[in-house]
Amino acid sequence: MDRKAWLVIAACLIGLFWSQYDLQKRNKAWVDHQAAEADKIAKKTPSASTTNPANPAFSSPATSSATSALTSTASKEPALRPTDTRTLRTDLAEYQFSSLGGLETVDLLKHKGLNGKDIYINDPSTIPIGAISENPSNWVLTNGQFLPAISNSVALQSTLPSGLTLTKTFRTGSNVNKELKDDYQIYFELVFQNPGTGKVGHPAFFIHTGSSAPIHEKDIPMYIGFDYQAQSKTIHRNVTTFNSSWLPFGKQATTELRESSPGILWAGTKNQYFTSILQPLGELRGDAIWATRQDAPKFNPDSPQQHSISGALGFPSFSLAPGESKSFPFALYAGPKEFSRLKKLGAEQQGIMEFGFFGFFSSSLLQAMNWLHSFVKNYGIAIILLTLIIKSALWPLQNKAMKSMKKMSLLAPKMTEFKEKYKDDPTRMNQEVMKLYKDYGVNPVGGCLPMLLQMPIFFGFYSMLAVAVELRNSSFLWVNDLSQPDTVFRLLGVPVNVLPLVMALTMLWQMRITPTTGDKLQQRIFLFMPVIFLVICYNYASALALYWTVQNIFSIVQLYLTRNDPLPELVKVNKTNIVNAKPAKAKPAKAKTLNKG
Numbered sequence: 001m002d003r004k005a006w007l008v009i010a011a012c013l014i015g016l017f018w019s020q021y022d023l024q025k026r027n028k029a030w031v032d033h034q035a036a037e038a039d040k041i042a043k044k045t046p047s048a049s050t051t052n053p054a055n056p057a058f059s060s061p062a063t064s065s066a067t068s069a070l071t072s073t074a075s076k077e078p079a080l081r082p083t084d085t086r087t088l089r090t091d092l093a094e095y096q097f098s099s100l101g102g103l104e105t106v107d108l109l110k111h112k113g114l115n116g117k118d119i120y121i122n123d124p125s126t127i128p129i130g131a132i133s134e135n136p137s138n139w140v141l142t143n144g145q146f147l148p149a150i151s152n153s154v155a156l157q158s159t160l161p162s163g164l165t166l167t168k169t170f171r172t173g174s175n176v177n178k179e180l181k182d183d184y185q186i187y188f189e190l191v192f193q194n195p196g197t198g199k200v201g202h203p204a205f206f207i208h209t210g211s212s213a214p215i216h217e218k219d220i221p222m223y224i225g226f227d228y229q230a231q232s233k234t235i236h237r238n239v240t241t242f243n244s245s246w247l248p249f250g251k252q253a254t255t256e257l258r259e260s261s262p263g264i265l266w267a268g269t270k271n272q273y274f275t276s277i278l279q280p281l282g283e284l285r286g287d288a289i290w291a292t293r294q295d296a297p298k299f300n301p302d303s304p305q306q307h308s309i310s311g312a313l314g315f316p317s318f319s320l321a322p323g324e325s326k327s328f329p330f331a332l333y334a335g336p337k338e339f340s341r342l343k344k345l346g347a348e349q350q351g352i353m354e355f356g357f358f359g360f361f362s363s364s365l366l367q368a369m370n371w372l373h374s375f376v377k378n379y380g381i382a383i384i385l386l387t388l389i390i391k392s393a394l395w396p397l398q399n400k401a402m403k404s405m406k407k408m409s410l411l412a413p414k415m416t417e418f419k420e421k422y423k424d425d426p427t428r429m430n431q432e433v434m435k436l437y438k439d440y441g442v443n444p445v446g447g448c449l450p451m452l453l454q455m456p457i458f459f460g461f462y463s464m465l466a467v468a469v470e471l472r473n474s475s476f477l478w479v480n481d482l483s484q485p486d487t488v489f490r491l492l493g494v495p496v497n498v499l500p501l502v503m504a505l506t507m508l509w510q511m512r513i514t515p516t517t518g519d520k521l522q523q524r525i526f527l528f529m530p531v532i533f534l535v536i537c538y539n540y541a542s543a544l545a546l547y548w549t550v551q552n553i554f555s556i557v558q559l560y561l562t563r564n565d566p567l568p569e570l571v572k573v574n575k576t577n578i579v580n581a582k583p584a585k586a587k588p589a590k591a592k593t594l595n596k597g
Contacts, residue, residue: 086146086154088172092183093334095170097154101141101208102130102168103188106334108274112473113215121276121334122210126294126310129276129332130168130188131208136290136312137256139208144168160192162200164320167191179281181345184335188278190328194320201319206290206312210276210334212269213296213308218484218539219272220466226257226291226311227352228267234351235259239307242293256292260314264289265347267313268333273469273483275337275352278313279345281329288314336469339366353467361460366468373470380476383543387550390457391558398558458548465541479542486542499545500538504530506552513559 084099094107106121113119122129133139144158147167156168171187174180179187190207194200212224225238242254264286268277280286291311298306318326333345342350355362365386372382391398415433422429465471471483478498479486487495507530537545 083143084146086149088152088154088170088186090172090183095154095172095186096124097146097156097170098124098128099144099146099156100131101128101144102156103170103332103334104128106276108335111274111336111469114217119215119274121212121274123213123308126211127208129208129210129278129334130170130190132166132190132205133208133312134203134205136206136208136292160202162202163194163196164200164202165193165195167193179329180331182333182335182341184341185331185333185345188330188332190330191325192318192320192328193325194322197322199319199321202317204288204314204317206288206314207278207328207330208310208312209267209278210269211294211308211310212271212275214271214306215273216484221306223270223272223354223467224307224309225354226267226269226289226309227354228261228286228289228313229265229348229351230261230263234348234354235261236354237291239293239309242307256290258288258290260288262287264313266349267311268352269309269311270337270352272467273337273472274335275333277333277345277349277352279331279333279347279349280313281331284315284328284330286313287316290314337467338469339363340370355460355463355467358456358460358463361456362464365457365460366464369464369468370470378476379471379474379482379543380479380546383482383547384550387547388554391551391554394454395558398555399562454551461544461547462536462540465543468541468543471541471543476546479546482543482546483541485539486545495539497538497542497545499542499549500534503537503545503549503552504534506549506556507533510552510556510559513556513563 085104086097088095088097092108092110094109095103096105096107098104104122105124108119108121111119127139127141131139131141142158142160144156144166147155147157152173153169153171155170158166160166167190169187169189169191171177174183174185177187192202209226214221214224222238222240225236225241227234227236229235237257241257262285264280266277266279267286267289268275269291270276289311291309293307293309296306296308315328320326331345333342333349335341337353339350339353342352350363353362368389369379369382369386372385373379376382376385414436418429418432418436422432465483468483472481474482476482478488485495485497486499487497489496511527511529533548537548
């Protein structure tokens with residue numbers, strides 16, 4: 001390479017490490033700030049009355065603090081009296097209920113957040129899951145009354161302004177609730193009853209499905225969103241949906257979103273790894289959604305504003321005759337975004353994973369990785385085995401590509417000759433080069449096919465690993481968490497992540513021993529590939545760098561095993577000889593003899 005190419009590569013590396021240094025510096029300041037704030041809250045709040053989410057993005061308010069926050073933000077009415085609470089617990093989660101609307105938080109007991117604390121779904125300072133409102137832009141919450149406790153069940157009753165009685169019932173246990181298909185689900189039912197003597201109408205209303213926010217300083221904001229299933233497709237609305245359009249006359253920024261659609265099968269909020277999904281049961285279907293974006297605590301004072309999201313599912317109006325009641329049954333999933341669990345729930349709820357364009361590859365790779373993990377019990381080993389299986393399947397194609405590249409290298413002198421001869425006539429030069437390929441039976445893209453096939457697999461891994469909750473807190477060798485970068489130490493404040501560096505070195509090694517094709521400019525462009533992949537993977541899930549490193553090493557071994565194979569002969573392709581036979585001369589016709597008599 002010339003001096004310019006080296007300068008560009010050096011500039012890219014300096015920019016990469018400076019960005020990582022700046023990012024880590026800001027993240028450390030945010031973590032320190034959050035720890036200080038948590039200490040202040042812990043000192044001010046009596047432990048006996050505290051709801052204590054582990055998520056640092058959600059402060060740990062006391063029950064009375066949550067009540068005042070709800071009252072001040074969701075209603076302009078006078079402050080409500082302190083709310084009553086109830087708790088249900090299973091092996092997987094603990095559900096905290098508030099008399100001010102319903103399910104306040106879900107503590108996921110099997111998952112850990114920062115500093116080893118539990119993960120919580122729904123922010124207790126916002127609207128409880130199951131709260132209803134005619135106008136979700138202004139939630140007016142009524143303090144209800146808990147009914148006598150029944151095993152594995154919580155029931156809350158209140159009287160609506162219309163005179164209707166509303167009873168909300170929550171039940172855990174998929175073994176006793178046949179409507180449930182997973183242990184992270186709970187049964188939730190609204191029952192409206194008319195105790196009066198006249199017909200009463202109830203307007204269209206919304207049910208709150210929960211809120212979601214980042215749970216880790218390195219979570220990807222684009223995965224904070226509100227999704228719903230309608231008309232046989234999953235509609236994704238992440239926090240960027242609320243931004244204004246970059247076009248001069250595009251849409252303006254908004255703080256809330258309303259959409260109508262018949263036959264909504266489910267709706268829910270999500271962050272990168274967890275979700276809460278409300279699914280109507282039986283013939284019940286929603287017909288509208290509402291979502292809003294709020295400011296979330298910043299990772300540090302200098303970072304861009306991050307956001308959380310809340311949502312609700314809408315239903316049409318109805319009326320009840322005296323003594324009549326109407327039931328709205330639901331299954332509420334509040335747990336990790338595990339593909340196998342979500343798929344089992346039906347109604348394409350696995351669509352909330354949002355794998356994107358390479359969804360087929362992502363889902364297939366995730367299922368294969370989990371299948372291998374069921375045998376080896378380690379996700380790092382499972383990723384290595386999966387990579388070896390994929391590369392073994394591509395081995396014949398890789399060998400064929402190598403032969404094609406060797407043929408291309410043999411044609412290089414002739415191609416150089418054409419480029420010199422027709423340097424002033426690019427069209428003629430391309431015609432002669434293509435004729436050269438045709439004469440010797442060389443496919444100019446044959447050497448690129450393995451890379452083209454690996455790209456969907458790479459981006460399938462990229463999309464899958466971004467939301468694979470199974471990798472959280474999964475260790476491998478020196479890697480403590482395969483869903484996070486494998487930082488082993490910091491050099492002048494810059495994190496040193498080993499796997500991405502090894503990945504880049506193995507890419508350079510592979511390129512060094514691979515037969516070169518194309519002109520010098522193309523070869524120099526390919527030298528930037530390791531830098532590009534290093535930038536993509538450096539601060540990403542270390543599992544992605546592990547996959548790409550293993551496949552690089554496999555390719556290097558394959559190249560060494562085949563490097564001593566004899567070079568292909570550069571022979572022109574046999575053509576069918578066309579014999580231009582001369583036409584036979586016509587014989588003169590014999591004259592007929594006429595008998596005269």
